[in-house]
Amino acid sequence: MQVEPGSPAEEQGVRAGDVILKIGNRKVDSVEDAVKLLGAAKTDKKPVLVQVERDGMARFLALSAKAA
Known part of the structure; x- marks a missing residue:
């Protein structure tokens, strides 16, 4: 619902x-x-591929463990 401004998730x-x-x-x-x-991704300290739907379209984001 929201993403913290300046957070690693927002940056990615x-x-x-x-x-x-x-x-x-x-x-x-x-x-x-x-x-x-x-x-679990954060614990593994590995990047994770996340599929999101935005504006009716599916897209992929690679998030670092820091952003997970």
Whole structure:
């Protein structure tokens, strides 16, 4: 719903209103799913590929573990 201004996520292209569809190869069905999967990425300290829907179009963002 929102992205903190100046945050690593914002710096890497995440925008308010983006709908997270997938994190890595896992479908996201809820906020809880997203939190769990992004937390795992942060723990692994590896970049993660996130598929988001923005303005009716799907796009991919590569997020560093810092932004996850």
